[in-house]
Amino acid sequence: MTVLVVTNDFPPRQGGIETFVRSLCDELPDVVVYTSREPGDTAYDATLPFPVIRDRTSTLLPTARATRRAVQLMHEYDADRVLFGAAAPLGLMGPALRRAGARRIVAMTHGHETWWAGVPGVRRALRRIGDAADALTTVSAWCAEQIAPALSPAAVRRMHRLTPGVDTKRFHPGCGxxxxxxxxxxxxxxxxxxxxxxxxxxxxxxxxxxxxxxxxxxxxxxxxxxxxxxxxxxxxxxxxxxxxxxxxxxxxxxxxxxxxxxxxxxxxxxxxxxxxxxxxxxxxxxxxxxxxxxxxxxxxxxxxxxxxxxxxxxxxxxxxxxxxxxxxxxxxxxxxxxxxxxxxxxxxxxxxxxxxxxxxxxxxxxxxxxxx
Incomplete structure (x- = not known):
């Protein structure tokens, strides 16, 4: 069961979300990543034990072209699970990937989705993302409270907390x-x-x-x-x-x-x-x-x-x-x-x-x- 990870937040770009998504890939049995271009990505990707497909753009958006490419990757790698590294806006691809054969779709939220929840136009888009996913994850109780009012009752029931882990073998007293x-x-x-x-x-x-x-x-x-x-x-x-x-x-x-x-x-x-x-x-x-x-x-x-x-x-x-x-x-x-x-x-x-x-x-x- 291969998981297609669709995300803009991936190394060598640095940041907390990038580290989170990259670390989650190590927790999955079979994974392929579809992400955006980033300086130094070719050398970085060569070090990874799984395939990374880079879009031609520096920011991956849920356009018709990018959605078609994601569908192609699902078929090419026989992926029937989808993980959106950040729900907004890439989670808008959800319905198309479902039609293409995705059996489970998980969309992760971090912090920026909280303002999506408060702005009328994009609030509706966030609701569509929640309805298209089997699970919508949040990193904190505060994020869940902010996002829930924008979702349908059914999507709220499918919310789950998914927090980053900490590698205590890397971070420990006396580590340099x-x-x-x-x-x-x-x-x-x-x-x-x-x-x-x-x-x-x-x-x-x-x-x-x-x-x-x-x-x-x-x-x-x-x-x-x-x-x-x-x-x-x-x-x-x-x-x-x-x-x-x-x-x-x-x-x-x-x-x-x-x-x-x-x-x-x-x-x-x-x-x-x-x-x-x-x-x-x-x-x-x-x-x-x-x-x-x-x-x-x-x-x-x-x-x-x-x-x-x-x-x-x-x-x-x-x-x-x-x-x-x-x-x-x-x-x-x-x-x-x-x-x-x-x-x-x-x-x-x-x-x-x-x-x-x-x-x-x-x-x-x-x-x-x-x-x-």
Whole structure:
């Protein structure tokens, strides 16, 4: 039973959804991927144990041409199961793929479908996607609450939670952080790390605004911003303007395979993510927070969308107001000045991830939904 995965979110493009979809492919017994073009894709695809067919475009859309190609691939690879890596808009191909012989169709939702649910025109499209799928998955309880009102009652009954798993063999205490600290000149320095693309929603600017107050209490504390993105120049200028340029270290983009040691380099992981654009741009989940917990780090996370699902407040870390730099700073100082407390939160986080956020559990859920 071959599964055709239809998605725009696939490496070498970097991001949480891309990592999620790629990892799910390893949980399926037989898979073929239909996705969009991306710089470096030929070399990347050559490393994979399954076929990847790239569309000629950089963004795969549910056009008649792309739908015909998906149907051709179903026949060519004898695929009778379909997984849409992101329900909107590619899930609109669902009825055509059903007619072509798809026995089970699963459409995954992440975060952007939540604004589809609130906009009249595309809301109807989301309803059609839900009606065409045998299962519509959500990454968090918050996402499910936002999407459900746009769906038919029958589609709501077919909603299931499907969360990313965490590879606790890659993310664990001592997975290379010491070498990263030495390489960056941070050996022996209290380090708070944020691992994410440099975009406004992730809240790196909130951390920089909090840093003067953090340094008043912990004078040598360093802020490590891991990742690339369009906001780097803005963040560098902000750090200079508030007088902490010497305390903020930018790594630039880091390949996904090399991320664990950067997480391990931190004493505290912090990502005060926030909801932007009048509620249309939330944080759907935030798998990197769970990866930090797996590495035994206490976490400080912004209260946005489904991000609350990634922390047990007071047990594995803290949920904070992402629009309040002072409050964020207070939690960071608390963790940096009470190492024993931070270690306890990190240990609790590690156990929680091992117990409830495994890829084994995620893969089992997906295979059940697809009937493979």
């Amino acid at each position: 952080g010491e070498q990263i600290r030495k390489g960056l000149g941070l050996d022996g320095v209290p380090v708070v790390a944020c691992v994410s693309r440099l975009i406004r929603r992730k809240g790196q600017d909130t951390l920089i605004r909090a840093w003067p107050s953090v340094r008043q209490e912990v004078p040598d504390a360093a802020l490590l911003l891991v990742g690339g993105g369009p906001d780097r120049e803005y963040l560098e200028e902000l750090a200079a303007s508030v007088g902490v340029a010497d305390a903020v270290v930018f790594t630039g983009a880091v390949p996904w395979a090399e991320i664990p040691p950067y997480v391990d380099a931190a004493d505290v992981f912090a990502m005060p993510c926030r909801t932007r654009r009048f509620g249309l741009e939330p944080e759907a989940l935030g798998i990197v927070t769970l990866e930090a917990s797996a590495a035994g780090k206490p976490v400080v996370v912004g209260d946005s969308g489904g991000a609350a699902d990634t922390v047990r407040h007071g047990t594995t870390g803290y949920l904070v107001d992402p629009y309040n730099p002072a409050a964020v700073g207070v939690r960071i100082v608390e963790l940096l000045t009470n190492a024993q407390h931070g270690v306890a939160l990190g240990a609790a986080g590690r156990k929680w991830v091992e117990d409830e956020w495994s890829w084994r559990r995620t893969g089992s859920t997906l295979r059940e939904l697809l009937g493979v």
